[in-house]
Amino acid sequence: MSFEEISHTADIKIRAHAPTLEALFSETFKALMQVIYGTNRAGGILREIRIESSDNESLLADFLSEVLFVSEVESLVFSDACIRIDGLCLTAELWGEPFDPVRHSGGSEVKGISYSGLAITSEANGYMLDIIFDV
Amino acid sequence: MLEGINRIGMHEWEVPVGYVAGMRVPGRFFLSESLGKTLEPGAVQQLANVATLPGILKNSLAMPDIHWGYGFPIGGVAAFSVDEGVISPGGVGFDINCGVRLLTTPLLHKDVTGRRDLIDELFRTVPTGVGAKSVLKVSPQVLECMMVNGAQWAVKAGYGVERDLIRCEEGGFLKTADIRSVSAKAKQRGIPQGGTLGSGNHFLEIQVVHEIFDPDAAKAFGLALGQVCCMIHCGSRGLGHQVCTDHLKILESATKKYHITIPDRQLACAPITSPEGMAYFGAMAAAANYAWANRQMITHTTRQVLSKMFRIEYDQMPLIYDVAHNVAKMEEHVLDGKRMNVCVHRKGATRAFGPGSRDIPHDLTSLGQPVIIPGSMGTSSFVLHGTQVAMDRTFGSTCHGAGRIMSRTQAKKNLSGREIMANLLKEGIIVRAHSENAIADEAPDVYKPSDEVVNVVHEVGISRLVARLSPLGGIKG
Numbered sequence: 001m002s003f004e005e006i007s008h009t010a011d012i013k014i015r016a017h018a019p020t021l022e023a024l025f026s027e028t029f030k031a032l033m034q035v036i037y038g039t040n041r042a043g044g045i046l047r048e049i050r051i052e053s054s055d056n057e058s059l060l061a062d063f064l065s066e067v068l069f070v071s072e073v074e075s076l077v078f079s080d081a082c083i084r085i086d087g088l089c090l091t092a093e094l095w096g097e098p099f100d101p102v103r104h105s106g107g108s109e110v111k112g113i114s115y116s117g118l119a120i121t122s123e124a125n126g127y128m129l130d131i132i133f134d135v
Numbered sequence: 136m137l138e139g140i141n142r143i144g145m146h147e148w149e150v151p152v153g154y155v156a157g158m159r160v161p162g163r164f165f166l167s168e169s170l171g172k173t174l175e176p177g178a179v180q181q182l183a184n185v186a187t188l189p190g191i192l193k194n195s196l197a198m199p200d201i202h203w204g205y206g207f208p209i210g211g212v213a214a215f216s217v218d219e220g221v222i223s224p225g226g227v228g229f230d231i232n233c234g235v236r237l238l239t240t241p242l243l244h245k246d247v248t249g250r251r252d253l254i255d256e257l258f259r260t261v262p263t264g265v266g267a268k269s270v271l272k273v274s275p276q277v278l279e280c281m282m283v284n285g286a287q288w289a290v291k292a293g294y295g296v297e298r299d300l301i302r303c304e305e306g307g308f309l310k311t312a313d314i315r316s317v318s319a320k321a322k323q324r325g326i327p328q329g330g331t332l333g334s335g336n337h338f339l340e341i342q343v344v345h346e347i348f349d350p351d352a353a354k355a356f357g358l359a360l361g362q363v364c365c366m367i368h369c370g371s372r373g374l375g376h377q378v379c380t381d382h383l384k385i386l387e388s389a390t391k392k393y394h395i396t397i398p399d400r401q402l403a404c405a406p407i408t409s410p411e412g413m414a415y416f417g418a419m420a421a422a423a424n425y426a427w428a429n430r431q432m433i434t435h436t437t438r439q440v441l442s443k444m445f446r447i448e449y450d451q452m453p454l455i456y457d458v459a460h461n462v463a464k465m466e467e468h469v470l471d472g473k474r475m476n477v478c479v480h481r482k483g484a485t486r487a488f489g490p491g492s493r494d495i496p497h498d499l500t501s502l503g504q505p506v507i508i509p510g511s512m513g514t515s516s517f518v519l520h521g522t523q524v525a526m527d528r529t530f531g532s533t534c535h536g537a538g539r540i541m542s543r544t545q546a547k548k549n550l551s552g553r554e555i556m557a558n559l560l561k562e563g564i565i566v567r568a569h570s571e572n573a574i575a576d577e578a579p580d581v582y583k584p585s586d587e588v589v590n591v592v593h594e595v596g597i598s599r600l601v602a603r604l605s606p607l608g609g610i611k612g
Contacts, residue, residue: 007542009175009203036265057400058387065380072373073323075266099266106570108543109265109334109612111376112229115383115400116181116205132205134229135335135543 003031011114012133019126022083025060025090028131029081032064032113035133036071038106041079043095051090056120060131061113063090068110075099108135136171137179146199146591150183155398157187164197164210167591170583173540177203178210184398185213189406190220192470192477196529198484199591200538200583204228206401209483209539212532214468215407217476221395222412223404224386224419226480228461229379231419232426233337233370235535236303236457237507237518237604238434241447242363244343247607253341254565254608256440261339261433262331264569264612271432273329278322278425281329282314282374285424286457289431296450299431301496303457304486304504307431308424309464313417317374318381321418324373325425330432334569334612336536336577337369339437340509342516342604352520352601355498356455356505364604365441365452366516367433368509370461371426378422382415407478416463423462430457455518456505458485460535466494468530479530487521487533487598495521506598510585511537512566512577512611513559516604517589524596533598534589537582546581547572555579565608573611 003016014031018024033041049066053059071078078096114132121128136142141149143163148171150162162182166174178201185207186195192214201210206225215221247253262269273281280288286307287300300307332339344362347353358364371378389405389412390397397403405412438452463480470477488495488504495504503521510516514537525531541549552571555578559566568574586603593600 005544007544009539009542010209011205012543058384062384068380069320069324069377073320075268101266101569104266105264106572107265108573108576111335112380114205115387115403116225118400134205 003027006130008132012135014131014133015128017126017128021056021127022085024120024127024129025063025083026081028060028129029064029067032067032110032133033078036107036110037077037104040103041077042097043079044097045076047076047094049092049094053088055088057115057118059088059090060120061115061118063092064113067094077104110135137174137176140179146595150179155180155183155187157396157398158183160186160191160194162186163194164201165591165595166199166201167587170199170587170591173583174201175203178208181208182211184402185211187398188221188223188402188404189395190216192216198532198534199588200483200534200536202538204482206399207480207482210534211482212480212484212529214477214479214530217407217478220407220478221404222407222416222463222478223402223480224379224383224415225401225403226482227419227463228482229376230370230461231375231378232423232459233461234426234430234457234459235366235368235507235509236430236434237455238365238437238452239357239455240363240365240441241451242445243361244363246445247341247363248563251565253444254567254610256444257339257437258567258610260436260440261610263610264334267331268327269330271330273326275322278325279314281425281428282317282421283312283424284308285427286431289428294432294435299454302454303427304459307427307457309420311417312421312424314421316414316418317378317421321374321377321381324377328372328374329429330436331372332369332433332612333372334573338512338609338611339433340366340609341607342366343607344602345515345605346603348600348602352502355502356518356601357453358455358518358602365437366509367430367437369430369433371422372429374425375422378418382418385411386415419463423459427457456507458507460485466531481532483535484532485535486531487525488531489521489523489526506533508534508589509536511579511582512609513562513564513579513606514585517585517600518602519589519593519598519600522596522598525598529597533592537585537588539581540583541581543576546578547575550575550578550580564606566611568611577611
């Protein structure tokens, strides 16, 4: 399991690999939180998200958009997620902590999850994706 | 220049129909030979993708700050027939009405030289960066007023003076706002963020007028050599981001419903006159108005700080102009000799209406509207004026900034925020930000040289240079 930032002129492009779809979503979720809030994040508070969508890419984009929403309105910084995917339904338990300006101000606000170039593909050891976060 | 692109003028290039399948019109962009070295194939592909959308008129256009975005390229402009065309959030972006405004002051360079306390005070009073919340208590009713009346609400609420509105594109609010199309989620995000700057490339900068190119135009705009000004660059915050996210989803279904073929999901769209298209248009206008109210509130805070620190009057700091960078609007343009209403999308581009336009301040009718072009941190910003050439060739549009050439990933690897701040300080430029990464992300080297970009629009004639402003200090998210 891993994610990396790929060079993109205007925005943040993430490439992730994982053995399962759930793990792939979890890596992308962690990448999103790292871009916004940096690496110093802890757990403690639980939130649940349920999403249904029309395909895997939409499911991921909708899930991450919901994470952006919950994180912003509740001032929560998430560190970990337990994700279950059943067909095109996703349930996620997110673990996080209240936003701390000292530890969490080092990143870039993500304005939205872009569909441009978003593709989830199967590979020998599982799945991979490229995704662009608008910052 | 990239293969398959034809040169049709000194700074003008055509992407022919067929560059990507389904193009209805050619693409056209403005770029100098030297700036062409930084052009990404992805940006040209996106320009060509836009040309496939139904009802596109004349050309899919891009300004010299063109770079790879999502949906439209950054710097992209396209106009659509109201009857046969579409509207797309991919032509506006997540940060609806991200824009820029310029205030002048009666202060001179020497008055603010070395005044770190000014930058510190602005950093303290204007909420910036990730997680920043407004100190203002915005009620749901006030939020509705912000979305309906934009900067006009803000002025009536005491955050400015009447004259500010005359100096805003569209008078500081779009009359087409429909708050019923704004989701509860978007409203929830909008409430705590009124008067906040945001992060990324948003900034508030103290500048000095360093060079005047057109003395008559500078005088008409109210700019003088050596004068201290303030530039504010921000948008519609989480409310606008949520409007885009919500309607992208709705329009994706609509794209299928109306049997529209698109080459990129981010170009999801619907006929302008369809219920889905109208809903996005109304919600986007509401978010644009929120952005105008937001910039007006930050203007008020800035004026209060300057007024207190330098003992100058609030009304001694007039607004030169406020322009939107990310917006879709109904505008009147002349096509094939006929005056008609079209839906112009500008995604990282600036309106540059020329002389005689009914939509610019009356006292500037003979000149054209002011065009404000921010540079990158540490480099010059510019004031230009709109032209008839822009009306004829780009649906009254010009560039919006310098345009990035280096990724944020690369910037963080190559440049230390601390070193950049130290180098800027040697030049007398004081910068405050919440993190060193924010400085490295937006360092001068990550952008095209702003003077080269504005020289292209000046030489093509889609706007003409009036003045150059140099940075003295600023705050970033």
